[in-house]
Amino acid sequence: MDIMWYIFDMLGTVAFAISGALVGVAKKMDIFGIIVLALATAIGGGVIRDCLVGHFPPNSLQGMAYVLVVCGVSFIVFFIYRTRYYKQVMGLWSRRSYMMADALGLASFTVTGASVGYAAYPELPVFIVLLGTITAVGGGILRDMLAQQIPSVLKEDVYALPSIIGGVAYYLMRHGNWTFEPAYGAFMVVLVIRLLALYFHWSLPKVR
């Protein structure tokens, strides 16, 4: 199952990088700006998490894989848009498959974050849940702050809530010594809730 896990993590990284690169394109940034936004979205959450637990250098910067994948994705997005074939490509890489990859990323990043928290501070449930959520949504918040727009996760959609619930599920399953592997359980919790939220167009309550 470990190879499966790695695939989910990479799919999430790619989906997050695409989301960052697309915001960069929309804001008329140059190729450096597009790469920075893709990096911020894909590895920003994990970097903030590692800073909060005091792991240096951050996990995603200990090798080249993540940074190079994100740079590669950025260049691909850039050239697709540049050649103006993006409508055709967007047809292939439909919104639905993008949303699926993004949901896989949300789920795997949540579990990674919560497990880093549990490994370091098993006695701090609130911190563990927070780390899962920050890993999953922190990058998107950073992307929107760099692009000068109010972070979408704070206004729209049910995006952070599945991550919070997944973090709680992870903690409870680890804490309760379930024989079932907590990582897979929590992963499924996030994924299912997120897909339900997408399917039924859920949104969180606002004041008005």
Place this chain on the structure above:
Amino acid sequence: MDIMWYIFDMLGTVAFAISGALVGVAKKMDIFGIIVLALATAIGGGVIRDCLVGHFPPNSLQGMAYVLVVCGVSFIVFFIYRTRYYKQVMGLWSRRSYMMADALGLASFTVTGASVGYAAYPELPVFIVLLGTITAVGGGILRDMLAQQIPSVLKEDVYALPSIIGGVAYYLMRHGNWTFEPAYGAFMVVLVIRLLALYFHWSLPKVR
């Protein structure tokens, strides 16, 4: 006097959380966004401080108290606005008492920050003063960055200056081995200057 200290710290946390939640409401965020802004405002400054001195996990995340209080405050603000009784409630919790709680928070956060700095690096006065100020105003800056508005502390009011002066006072009193407890002295310095600034509507000079 320790219980007094804890009360001031909690009053400040509540006041800062309210200020964050209100900005979230004003920016039409959902309940998750409101909680994030309240958390950023109430514990963001302390988290940045702990990152700068290398204390992990940050103090406010080592237990559940701060996070749960801030979440509770966010839900209360949310439901008050939702039920549209907020005008009546705002009458009870008048602007004056809010400003008093906020000033208590500014003072207690400044002292906490400066004392963390002094404990770790007593030979670095500039760093100590900076930590006091970051603890006190960093959360509000983070709140405004998340809400896409220029941080109010950079443009209006005399808000950071009392904190800077209080940090200097704290350092001088610790360094000079005053018999009077430096924490209370510095706390009063911040509080008095802040309340004077509010009463006389002081503001810092601008270019024009």
Place this chain on the structure above:
Amino acid sequence: MDIMWYIFDMLGTVAFAISGALVGVAKKMDIFGIIVLALATAIGGGVIRDCLVGHFPPNSLQGMAYVLVVCGVSFIVFFIYRTRYYKQVMGLWSRRSYMMADALGLASFTVTGASVGYAAYPELPVFIVLLGTITAVGGGILRDMLAQQIPSVLKEDVYALPSIIGGVAYYLMRHGNWTFEPAYGAFMVVLVIRLLALYFHWSLPKVR
């Protein structure tokens, strides 16, 4: 040559502080806001770098020199604008010499960042290059985020690219055990590319 190095570093700090203070003036901030933007621009990149490698407290906060120089620069900019003699002063301190000082800062900050990375993790080339670039451009990004504008380095000009190339050059020269001092080599690489970019008005490609 060490005194030379210190001069370049200070020239860069002064140039970056000026750039931050000018944005603060343009956004009608008060003197505290102007100082915060100058500090963010001049030492923000280095602070982020030190957080990523786990050096606490950050290098620029271990003494008073940087903070006091930046505060001094902020006050000078403030009073020049306040007295409305700034057109005459701007004539003296022409755009050309400002750009030269800024380019020296870009070069020296890149080398400092890359050398911090190499000292800590010589086996991580991507991280080393990233640290050089973050040290050089991170402060400007922070400045623009505080001032609510899209970071200029993400949209305009060839500013980060010289730093990236310089970081790569630094790593290759260190890794290859060149007898020539890598710091000076990389410094010249950044400086020459940046000055060429300014002279020929280069810019990075955009989608449209």
